[in-house]
Amino acid sequence: QQQVKQSPQSLIVQKGGISIINCAYENTAFDYFPWYQQFPGKGPALLIAIRPDVSEKKEGRFTISFNKSAKQFSLHIMDSQPGDSATYFCAASGMMGSTLGRLYFGRGTQLTVWP
């Protein structure tokens, strides 16, 4: 079963707008939540990550919001640019048992930013 559920599947945003991608998880053993960016023909690259001891983390135009009680986290891209057009994956991993050392990925969101 899909351990991390991601939505929307695709997203079209005007240049300068805000892109929002949401993820939800069930396994309470997860304690590390990264976001990856992938361009066509390339491997995923870590964009930003958060641990559950904080509710928000910001790096430049990228912000992760984390709601531990709801088991949800989201990526916000402020002032979206055409160069941000890529596929974004949320993921989760933990420190115990089957969650240790492996990432569970969402199915991805294809973001297109129109100029």
Place this chain on the structure above:
Amino acid sequence: NAGVMQNPRHLVRRRGQEARLRCSPMKGHSHVYWYRQLPEEGLKFMVYLQKENIIDESGMPKERFSAEFPKEGPSILRIQQVVRGDSAAYFCASSQSSTGELFFGEGSRLTVL
């Protein structure tokens, strides 16, 4: 400072042949992971290895697939008697520890004719 190196980048095999995918982790990284990505899908975990040890192979099909990470040399993902359903992008990632950041290679794209 080379990243995770994977080769070949593209591989074409006919049904029934063998495919060997190689991965050299980043310098100083002893943890290697293999993931498979099908079109329009996220990455699915296959196997987690440390030098000479398979730590977790729960995501790998029981038959035809095997992985190793020898003391010397790259990690190898081996697929025997390939079938069309094996066509996918296979990504290798490495980290310094089991809880460290994963760095991905650019992938090996396998096409089975």
